[in-house]
Amino acid sequence: MQSAMSQTYHHGALREAMIAAAETILERDGIAALTLRAAAREAGVSHGAPAHHFGNLSGLLSELAASGFLRLRQYLLDAVVNAEPTQHMAGLSRGYVAFARSAPGLFRLMFRSEQLDWSNHALSAAGGAAFAMLLPEASVDEADRKPISLPLLGRAMAHWSMVHGLSTLLIDGRLSAVGRELSPGVGVEALVEEILRSGVAHLE
Structure with a gap:
């Protein structure tokens, strides 16, 4: 066999x-x-x-992480494909969190740089393509992309920090403990939505 x-x-x-x-x-x-x-x-x-x-193992892990970044990018694309301009950032946030929850082990691996080889072309290309979705010029072809200003890059990084931190708290089970402080009948999902709403509002 x-x-x-x-x-x-x-x-x-x-x-x-x-x-x-x-x-x-x-x-x-x-x-x-x-x-x-x-x-x-x-x-x-x-x-x-x-x-x-x-x-070696790093080579396998790097290829696996590359496949993860490709899937993350697809989650982000799917989340905003029909979104109104005012809902674009909120859609990206939900897509990012949804991907992390769909494959928590893979999500953690993708950001464990000590185990990955970022000189691997597949990994660096996939990671860059996924991050580009969080930039204001995400809809522009790579060949036409212009340098991004410091304020816009700072805003994109703030957005990434927010959704990545939330995703990590979720898959590590940290929000469950915090959720016990909520009123009866108000669960973690409502807390996630409130964090996303508040986080996006502060970035707009």
């Missing part, structure tokens, strides 16, 4: 299978359990196969 599966992967899907296997381990067992051998075992391929495609 393993040899047949390995043969199938050899003809075009090993990289995707290894990335999917790595994410499964990451979300199920945590970053400490994610090794090249564990990912190979999860994917059903030989232990030597991952090294050929990714080099």
Whole structure:
């Protein structure tokens, strides 16, 4: 069975299978359990196969993080595709939080620079494309993008800091404890919406 599966992967899907296997381990067992051998075992391929495609664990993690940034960008795009201009920033905020909640292990990995190789082209390109969605010129083609002013960049970074901090608090379970201070019947979801509303309002 393993040899047949390995043969199938050899003809075009090993990289995707290894990335999917790595994410499964990451979300199920945590970053400490994610090794090249564990990912190979999860994917059903030989232990030597991952090294050929990714080099080492950092290579695999960097490719996995790159896939995460691509998905984050898609979440952001989907969140604002039909949004009114006045709701653009709020939509981006909700898309960012939704992605973090959909894949908390992957979200954490994407910002653990000590385990990633940012010289990896796929990772640097995907990360840059995702961050560009938070910039005022997000709708402009990369080739036409002009330098951003300090005030606009500061506003974009403030926005990122707000949604990233909220996302981290959520997936780490920190808001649940705070939510106990709310009135009966008012849950964490209402608190999340209030944080987003307040945070965006202060940035506008």
